[in-house]
Amino acid sequence: MDALARYIAQQNLQPGDRLPPERELTAALKVGRSSLREAVSQLSALGIVEARIGSGTYLLRQISAETVYMPLSLSADGLAEALLMTLEVRRGIEIEASVAAARRRTDEDIQRMEAALDEMERTHHREGGSGKADFAFHMTIYDAAHNPLFRQLLEQMHDILERFWDRPFDRPDFAARSFPYHRTLFDAICAGDTAAAAEETRKILDVVEEDIRNMRP
Template sequence: MNETPPSPDTSEAQLSALPPLGRSRQIMDALARYIEQRNLQPGDRLPPERDLTAALKVGRSSIREAVSQLSALGIVEARIGSGTYLLRKISADTVYMPLSVSADGLAEALLMTLEVRRGIEIEASIAAARRRTDEDILRMRDALEEMERTHHREGGSGKADFAFHMSIYDAAHNPLFRQLLEQMRDILDRFWERPFDRNDFAARSFPYHRTLFDAICAGDAEAAAEETRKILDVVEEDIRNMRP
């Protein structure tokens, strides 16, 4: 196992500055090309964060977000004090294949997504109720309280809602839930972008997030599934009622 990055070679792959839009996806693609062209193997270390920042001309937060997404996909592992290591070989064609839908308008796209989201979120809630640890409960509580603060302050909860659901995925202790979410990121993000320009989109589901959390904490898988269904039922009703 190599403990240092491959030495620079101008005849091989190089990293170059990226344009300003879609940074996270571009960083992932750039790293995938670099890994493929350098023929890095599982166990090899990627260039350090400061080198990636300088080479790609992006901020550290963008690098960290991309590495976090690659980590969620099981491609790399960030080890504190050591660096980021490749777990499995990838190429620019396999690193991230975003799912897409073809639909007549936002409402139809959201309804399609919701059908898939129902199965994933209900199963994740059931698994979380069965497997959550004390540490998971603390993380879910922190995410829920931030969501509640955001909701009371802004009328909606946006990314804080997303973070709470992510904490449930993590409490399920099945990495495929998070990997599936990463594959659907481009679509699911539309649930947290003020659909139909309404701050109150799915606001009626707000109380059920607390009852969902309580069910998971109690280890009640059946109740966790039911509370998740209530949340998703509200989302579906609002999609149908708010669409033009």
């Protein structure tokens, strides 16, 4: 995504301009079509470009590699403190994303969420934890909120948030007790029940906080 953003900036493309054809972009960026399409998809999720059927992909707003991805840094005394500080921010973002998803989810969103949840459950039963599969499920909820700002915040917080799904404290069972609440969260979003979606998200995050406090050295 950064390479495509740099290319757009270097070519001085302006909002409303059409991006070059896929073949030209893959040659200029020296990447395959799948990598290019993923980058375009990410920029589209951020509201930076728009793909128009039969017409091409258009730039919606000016960008640079620096404005697309500006990772946030966090100074804290140890992993537990960093996780607790990040969790305060996660609460606000994730609860609102779940509520928005319950309001705006489409049938296609539900299919993607269910597929991600099924994979998360398979991983949990196989490995005793779900790690990256858990993260992938939460990403489908952010997408179902249909607000590109959620995705932008995630991009900026990626390095910090990743710690939650990378076996903190070397404990594969970290937050495993939150596992059942992911299915009830999915059910609430499908039903369009905003209050239940918020409550189930709180339950997940409460377990995360308890485990941070109980598992830290």
